Amino acid sequence: NAGVMQNPRHLVRRRGQEARLRCSPMKGHSHVYWYRQLPEEGLKFMVYLQKENIIDESGMPKERFSAEFPKEGPSILRIQQVVRGDSAAYFCASSPRGLAGGNEQYFGPGTRLTVT
Amino acid sequence: DAKTTQPPSMDCAEGRAANLPCNHSTISGNEYVYWYRQIHSQGPQYIIHGLKNNETNEMASLIITEDRKSSTLILPHATLRDTAVYYCIVRVGGGSGTYKYIFGTGTRLKVLA
Numbered sequence: 001n002a003g004v005m006q007n008p009r010h011l012v013r014r015r016g017q018e019a020r021l022r023c024s025p026m027k028g029h030s031h032v033y034w035y036r037q038l039p040e041e042g043l044k045f046m047v048y049l050q051k052e053n054i055i056d057e058s059g060m061p062k063e064r065f066s067a068e069f070p071k072e073g074p075s076i077l078r079i080q081q082v083v084r085g086d087s088a089a090y091f092c093a094s095s096p097r098g099l100a101g102g103n104e105q106y107f108g109p110g111t112r113l114t115v116t
Numbered sequence: 117d118a119k120t121t122q123p124p125s126m127d128c129a130e131g132r133a134a135n136l137p138c139n140h141s142t143i144s145g146n147e148y149v150y151w152y153r154q155i156h157s158q159g160p161q162y163i164i165h166g167l168k169n170n171e172t173n174e175m176a177s178l179i180i181t182e183d184r185k186s187s188t189l190i191l192p193h194a195t196l197r198d199t200a201v202y203y204c205i206v207r208v209g210g211g212s213g214t215y216k217y218i219f220g221t222g223t224r225l226k227v228l229a
Binding site: 045048055058059091093105106107108109110 | 150152157158159160161162165203214215216217218219220221222
């Protein structure tokens with residue numbers, strides 16, 4: 001059973017370009033979470049999605065950032081017009097039934113975004 | 117949102133028990149405590165979680181105080197491969213059954229040969 005997959009693992013973008021980060025959850029998992037980690041800091045929640053729906057986007061910046069989880073295919077975190085401050089590691093996690101009842105999340109290896 | 121407080125770093129001798137403390141004094145009654153670790157900036161790895169009772173699995177034990185304001189993760193026989201940043205996390209509840217993790221700053225555990 002493959003784990004959570006993220007690609008690309010490393011992404012370099014120039015300021016003003018768009019970044020697309022992809023996440024394929026574990027088989028059978030329909031809940032996806034995105035986190036951002038700045039150097040030497042803990043992970044910060046960004047958004048929680050269930051197939052075709054955004055459940056909680058309280059951690060997403062109001063501008064330039066968007067996320068989707070279509071019926072078919074991976075979840076996508078999209079950052080438009082990237083700036084140097086967007087440079088970070090972005091992690092995706094999945095769970096089978098959300099976090100109700102104490103279910104845990106399983107994390108992917110992350111995408112390291114560098115904005116030059 | 118409940119927050120967690122952890123010591124920034126700890127050392128432990130190989131083969132000895134590593135006891136990692138965490139304070140979560142503002143935790144609510146239905147908020148679980150989770151522990152994950154992150155090795156070399158890889159994706160966090162699940163270790164254990166609990167609500168009220170002490171828990172044990174093949175990786176670790178979790179001791180939660182009766183008032184639930186703090187907990188301790190115990191790695192019974194630390195090895196060099198346990199060197200990592202350990203995160204104590206509270207799962208906080210939103211509306212309509214939504215939940216999310218609130219990460220603390222973590223404890224950098226160094227296991228010494």
